[in-house]
Amino acid sequence: MVILDVEMPGRDGLSVADAFARDDGPDIIILSAFDRYAAAAFQVEAIDYLLKPLQPERLRQAIERARRRRAERAAFVASTTDAANANPRPTIHVPGRHGGRDVALADIIWIEAARDYVVIHTATRSHLLRATMTEMRRRLPDSFLRVHRSSFVALGEVRRWGVPLKGIYGLVLSDGSEVPVGPSYVQETRAALRSLDV
Template sequence: MRVLLVDDEPAALERLSALLADASDVSIVGTARNGREAAQAIADLKPDLVLLDIQMPEASGLAVAAALPLDERPEIVFVTAFELYAADAFEVEAADYLLKPVRFDRLRQAIERARRRQALRAAAARAESALAAPADEDPDGFWVQVRTGFVRVPLADIDWIEAAKDYVLLHTATRSHIHRATMNALERKLNPAELTRVHRSAFVRPSRVKEVQRLGKGLISLMLQDGVSVAVGPSYVNAVTGRLALYQD
């Protein structure tokens, strides 16, 4: 995976470089120290992944990510010293959000998640020219297109769901599947007691939530049993905490 590092602090760039030296199948293709340099480096180098600071001169990391064309953007992992931007980071569909000082285990987890998302989106592009899927009228699952045809993914197997442009990623304990659907269509289909909408771009199975993490200013994220952290949108916080309280009861 080709990685671009963006941070206005030289020490932060050095730390990320040192951590990535121990990561497998990762190469650093460049660095940038402000928002303008970041946007230019992304356009010139076309990295697979950008480790992007948020508070920078010229333009913030959030502004850089929001301005990227959706059909050309790399995976984004924000790296910042501040928790308060977590909800904003996931609004621009970041793959992950790391707090400084970055730990190697969290960095590795973020890279693997970005790698998985990249592979799934590539599969979606290939699927555009394939045969149409069977009518998705199964109330207890999804028919998902794969290279050799279609497979059924039961709702009971899904731990959480995230939006990916015109598709959704159905995450199970063993693998992730990409499926063409809208979040609003899913909300009409899914039982909120089993898969609860926690963000405009995410659903989570309450029974898979291991920990509720408070991010400050009333914001929270959900740590799932496999270590994935899913941000809860500000407008969903009360409903999600209420749903989790009911589930625990």
């Protein structure tokens, strides 16, 4: 795993990341004080993009995601399951420099808005997709719930309600992320989670 700042002496972090962008390359986390580099970070296949000032908990989550990704990749290589006989899983296609990739809906933990994009978070990495939250609502099945104007969560990934901070509720997800629940979404979220015993 490599953690790179966008602005470094000599060579910028994005060009270094680009040099490593291959399947057997290291997992890369990009840091920046500016959100304008997010799209470029995901184009060089960074697994996460963190804004400064750096939040220690957010860095911990990114490192854990990189570790899980490595473990899952190793398990996949060691697996003797015949993928050709497996039932295909519904996916969302995320375009990229090398043709993009299909992200299985079952692997998505939560989705957040990022200006003209959405960031799709899985246990192993985050993916940037040019789409609006309205478009995502049309593409997502009922197993996803909009809990804020800028976020959806996979209901099966919700572990518990977080402690309200300044009157704002949050949901703690399977990867440790805490996603805020907007005031106008609290009732619907409570009703959906009540049926799941959360």
